[in-house]
Amino acid sequence: MRALVACALLLLAACTREPEVHEADFLTFGTLVTVQVADAGEQRAQEALRALEQDFRFMHEQWHPWLPGSVNRMNLLCETGEAFVIPPTLLPLIERGRALERASGGLFNPAIGKLVALWGFHSDDPERDAPPDPREIRALLDAHPSMADLRVDGIMLTCANPAFRLDPGGYAKGLGIGQAVERLREHGIEHAMINAGGQAHAIGRHGERPWRVGIRDPFVGGVIGTLDLGGDEGIATSGDYERSYELDGRRVHHIIDPRTGNPTEAGVISASVVHRDPTLADAAATALVVAGPREWMRVARDMGLDTVLLVLHDRRLIATPEMARRLKRDTRGDYPMETVDPAQR
Numbered sequence: 073m074r075a076l077v078a079c080a081l082l083l084l085a086a087c088t089r090e091p092e093v094h095e096a097d098f099l100t101f102g103t104l105v106t107v108q109v110a111d112a113g114e115q116r117a118q119e120a121l122r123a124l125e126q127d128f129r130f131m132h133e134q135w136h137p138w139l140p141g142s143v144n145r146m147n148l149l150c151e152t153g154e155a156f157v158i159p160p161t162l163l164p165l166i167e168r169g170r171a172l173e174r175a176s177g178g179l180f181n182p183a184i185g186k187l188v189a190l191w192g193f194h195s196d197d198p199e200r201d202a203p204p205d206p207r208e209i210r211a212l213l214d215a216h217p218s219m220a221d222l223r224v225d226g227i228m229l230t231c232a233n234p235a236f237r238l239d240p241g242g243y244a245k246g247l248g249i250g251q252a253v254e255r256l257r258e259h260g261i262e263h264a265m266i267n268a269g270g271q272a273h274a275i276g277r278h279g280e281r282p283w284r285v286g287i288r289d290p291f292v293g294g295v296i297g298t299l300d301l302g303g304d305e306g307i308a309t310s311g312d313y314e315r316s317y318e319l320d321g322r323r324v325h326h327i328i329d330p331r332t333g334n335p336t337e338a339g340v341i342s343a344s345v346v347h348r349d350p351t352l353a354d355a356a357a358t359a360l361v362v363a364g365p366r367e368w369m370r371v372a373r374d375m376g377l378d379t380v381l382l383v384l385h386d387r388r389l390i391a392t393p394e395m396a397r398r399l400k401r402d403t404r405g406d407y408p409m410e411t412v413d414p415a416q417r
């Protein structure tokens with residue numbers, strides 16, 4: 073009998089076993105990145121975490137939107153209209169940026185860096201004393217900056233539009249997370265979670281259970297709900313609350329509608345996208361905030377998204393059927409949720 077009880081207790085312990093987790097935090101991309109590695113052994117985990125920190129530092133330096141680095145140099149050379157050798161670190165930004173702009177119907181457009189800067193967001197502490205001159209905005213809109221302005225010829229690059237300025241802020245975190253996942257795998261890591269301010273990606277499991285994430289409640293703090301992530305899957309949330317400042321009693325935020333040149337006023341406070349591809353999730357979440365409650369279904373269909381949550385300014389939630397099925401709601405902020413299938417609209 074005693075042996076049986078001991079056996080049952082052992083089984084219970086095995087069922088609820090917490091994995092051995094090694095964790096590292098680093099400040100990069102203007103946010104805190106936290107990486108957790110589970111069940112890999114001390115040495116392997118620490119080596120992988122050190123490699124990741126170096127990779128993120130390198131990407132931060134090369135891709136910084138306004139400090140000296142490859143992106144900055146490219147933007148300066150773009151102004152001249154002359155051909156220059158493409159730094160290899162820019163290739164993923166160029167290739168993915170082009171495809172994502174096309175897929176989103178232009179609502180995600182990393183070539184609008186001049187508009188983002190005009191609104192004061194190329195700074196650690198964004199602010200402006202007065203709104204930008206509408207004529208400056210109009211001139212940039214009329215010039216239609218686009219990733220399609222980049223002409224790649226072998227190793228040479230030319231920018232065909234002086235209004236072009238690359239701003240990787242809307243998809244670099246996703247690209248960085250994607251490269252980090254590859255690096256973890258190179259180090260033989262099978263179970264890990266990367267969390268980078270508003271975006272998370274999981275591989276494998278957290279011991280006996282899946283990795284779990286929360287979707288932030290922008291109204292009262294805490295979370296709207298939680299979600300279990302599959303073995304190679306992540307979630308990106310774009311929120312207009314992430315970067316903003318007060319101007320004449322109004323809040324000016326950082327997600328710019330490429331059609332108007334102004335911070336978007338479509339009525340979405342945040343959009344969350346679950347996807348296997350972290351770069352797509354990052355860009356799509358930004359595009360959905362721009363699209364708003366009337367147009368988001370088209371963007372979801374065109375970008376191949378099936379797990380989406382929109383939080384609207386009027387405290388309503390819109391979820392795709394797959395999101396509604398997977399989201400475990402927190403009862404504190406009990407906002408009404410409508411389920412909408414983009415494929416049916």
Ligand code: FAD
Nearest residue numbers: 101102135136180181196241242244310314326327328358
């Ligand atoms: P997302 O919604 O994913 O993206 C919004 C950002 O994308 C905006 O901030 C803007 O940059 C750009 N954007 C706006 N509208 C559009 C649109 N329609 N289409 C495409 N892109 C759009 N911040 C700091 O304060 N200090 C730093 O030192 C700093 N370093 C950084 C270094 C790197 C390499 C990168 C990539 C970012 C850095 N940032 C820094 C943060 C950056 O400025 C953005 O604020 C951040 O990337 C926004 O991420 P998000 O997930 O909140 O927003």
Ligand code: MG
Nearest residue numbers: 242354355358
């Ligand atoms: Mg984004």
